[in-house]
Amino acid sequence: MTTPTLLRTVEDLGTVLGSARAEGRSVGFVPTMGALHAGHRSLMQRAADENDCVVVSVFVNPLQFAAHEDLDRYPRELEQDLVVCGEEQVDIVFAPSVNEMYPSPILTTVSVSPLHRILDGASRPGHFDGVATVVAKLFSMVGPCRAYFGEKDWQQLAIISRMTTDLSLPVTVRGCPTVREPDGLALSSRNVYLTDEQRTQATVLRRALDAGLELLAAGMRDPEAVGVRMAEVVRTASDAELDYAVAVPADTLQADGDLSGVVRLLLAVRFGTTRLIDNDGVDLSNGS
Amino acid sequence: MTTPTLLRTVEDLGTVLGSARAEGRSVGFVPTMGALHAGHRSLMQRAADENDCVVVSVFVNPLQFAAHEDLDRYPRELEQDLVVCGEEQVDIVFAPSVNEMYPSPILTTVSVSPLHRILDGASRPGHFDGVATVVAKLFSMVGPCRAYFGEKDWQQLAIISRMTTDLSLPVTVRGCPTVREPDGLALSSRNVYLTDEQRTQATVLRRALDAGLELLAAGMRDPEAVGVRMAEVVRTASDAELDYAVAVPADTLQADGDLSGVVRLLLAVRFGTTRLIDNDGVDLSNGS
Numbered sequence: 001m002t003t004p005t006l007l008r009t010v011e012d013l014g015t016v017l018g019s020a021r022a023e024g025r026s027v028g029f030v031p032t033m034g035a036l037h038a039g040h041r042s043l044m045q046r047a048a049d050e051n052d053c054v055v056v057s058v059f060v061n062p063l064q065f066a067a068h069e070d071l072d073r074y075p076r077e078l079e080q081d082l083v084v085c086g087e088e089q090v091d092i093v094f095a096p097s098v099n100e101m102y103p104s105p106i107l108t109t110v111s112v113s114p115l116h117r118i119l120d121g122a123s124r125p126g127h128f129d130g131v132a133t134v135v136a137k138l139f140s141m142v143g144p145c146r147a148y149f150g151e152k153d154w155q156q157l158a159i160i161s162r163m164t165t166d167l168s169l170p171v172t173v174r175g176c177p178t179v180r181e182p183d184g185l186a187l188s189s190r191n192v193y194l195t196d197e198q199r200t201q202a203t204v205l206r207r208a209l210d211a212g213l214e215l216l217a218a219g220m221r222d223p224e225a226v227g228v229r230m231a232e233v234v235r236t237a238s239d240a241e242l243d244y245a246v247a248v249p250a251d252t253l254q255a256d257g258d259l260s261g262v263v264r265l266l267l268a269v270r271f272g273t274t275r276l277i278d279n280d281g282v283d284l285s286n287g288s
Numbered sequence: 289m290t291t292p293t294l295l296r297t298v299e300d301l302g303t304v305l306g307s308a309r310a311e312g313r314s315v316g317f318v319p320t321m322g323a324l325h326a327g328h329r330s331l332m333q334r335a336a337d338e339n340d341c342v343v344v345s346v347f348v349n350p351l352q353f354a355a356h357e358d359l360d361r362y363p364r365e366l367e368q369d370l371v372v373c374g375e376e377q378v379d380i381v382f383a384p385s386v387n388e389m390y391p392s393p394i395l396t397t398v399s400v401s402p403l404h405r406i407l408d409g410a411s412r413p414g415h416f417d418g419v420a421t422v423v424a425k426l427f428s429m430v431g432p433c434r435a436y437f438g439e440k441d442w443q444q445l446a447i448i449s450r451m452t453t454d455l456s457l458p459v460t461v462r463g464c465p466t467v468r469e470p471d472g473l474a475l476s477s478r479n480v481y482l483t484d485e486q487r488t489q490a491t492v493l494r495r496a497l498d499a500g501l502e503l504l505a506a507g508m509r510d511p512e513a514v515g516v517r518m519a520e521v522v523r524t525a526s527d528a529e530l531d532y533a534v535a536v537p538a539d540t541l542q543a544d545g546d547l548s549g550v551v552r553l554l555l556a557v558r559f560g561t562t563r564l565i566d567n568d569g570v571d572l573s574n575g576s
Contacts, residue, residue, distance in 0.1 A: 010456060108420075108454035111397050140456045166396035167421075168298060168428040
């Protein structure tokens with residue numbers, strides 16, 4: 001248990017990281033919107049394993065919420081987040097205000113096309129541009145580093161990886177496995193919105209992914225058939241409303257004929273006003 | 289006269305600049321598309337005055353040319369460019385191939401709205417997104433530096449300045465005054481396309497700007513009237529075809545009522561297939 005240094009300004013962040021680098025310390029960066037759970041802890045642990053100095057940012061980024069979304073009710077609990085960061089040996093928590101991040105209206109957008117407009121992007125227009133833009137800005141503020149993202153937000157990870165390559169950013173992007181509840185539900189800060197009944201039914205996402213993986217293991221290579229199978233399983237939960245269920249190449253996220261190589265199954269399901277996503281993958285290269 | 293180090297790969301650039309920074313040397317960066325003229329020389333001179341190590345990039349960026357534009361005929365003369373850089377005490381010339389800059393198709397776009405779609409952006413769709421994207425990428429490759437751009441491409445300068453602020457890039461952007469021929473024509477790599485007759489008539493851009501400035505000096509504050517006056521002057525050149533002539537706030541480039549504060553006059557004029565731009569400015573804050 002350490003006490004992380006809490007920084008509120010970009011200037012302070014630059015000063016502290018400048019000193020760390022001058023001492024030859026490598027920097028690991030975990031960008032978050034706070035409400036930290038065991039999934040975030042796994043990112044911090046990996047960052048601490050691989051780097052000398054770990055920075056966690058806590059910033060609920062307005063750019064990535066649409067007008068009707070949950071920006072206002074998104075959980076904010078910085079004191080508790082600081083305790084979690086201390087337990088995970090984080091050195092620096094960077095928690096800027098909205099005004100510190102965006103002192104003037106931001107006119108610049110970073111966009112990764114067509115990844116930004118499919119799947120989650122289709123039901124959340126502007127979301128991934130908001131993510132890519134704030135992550136590009138955070139990467140500039142933090143400087144050369146390794147950055148850690150959860151595979152649970154697979155499309156986000158694909159977009160940030162591509163942006164980093166395309167813009168030659170001095171950052172190594174690392175994806176880390178999804179952390180789950182014992183019954184298979186992927187951890188998410190939005191799980192707190194679920195009623196007890198919805199929480200019980202929410203295990204249907206994991207079960208749908210398993211059904212899709214089984215079909216692939218049995219030799220099915222038609223992406224549509226795999227999607228239909230996952231959708232059938234989701235429909236067994238009475239309160240679940242399916243947004244999408246797809247089987248796609250893990251990098252492009254767009255099916256192009258029969259499945260082969262590294263495949264990802266992705267799901268989005270609504271329970272009332274709460275939208276849950278999950279995914280899992282398999283490499284078909286060495287199989288039937 | 290020095291002999292600049294010619295670098296062809298991103299990796300070599302990183303190594304050489306890493307060594308320079310390890311020695312505590314500051315970096316000045318002049319991004320160009322080559323075909324270097326006295327305008328570029330003035331940027332290099334300013335960079336050499338203010339920094340320990342000067343990098344000039346020479347890269348004709350396909351992203352910023354539309355399909356019908358002059359990508360193929362754009363002048364390329366690296367050997368001559370190296371001579372110019374040597375004369376101006378440039379330390380490093382970074383001249384990557386298209387494949388080195390874009391080893392895979394670039395899916396990421398950096399866009400500054402609405403600046404990207406007005407004026408030159410209106411007649412060159414995608415142009416400024418291509419500029420902003422390649423400059424963001426070059427800034428990543430070069431790292432923290434001062435970067436120098438000519439005021440001749442005023443809209444480009446406004447877009448890059450805004451992008452740098454919005455994304456918190458570790459770069460100080462400096463605009464440098466336009467260099468002109470004795471008869472007032474702004475230097476441009478595209479001037480070589482002009483026929484003798486067009487070259488003679490091309491002085492009309494400078495004369496139109498002067499007429500606009502005179503009207504402002506006389507107290508006119510209506511942007512439309514200033515634009516009309518400049519257009520009248522352009523029309524006196526028989527081969528000139530006006531694209532736009534505007535008087536606007538120097539940062540937003542969009543008129544919003546009467547002119548006040550720092551104002552820029554901007555012009556685009558075609559001679560045959562060659563498009564010339566020019567601009568000049570005045571601060572109205574301390575006048576009538």
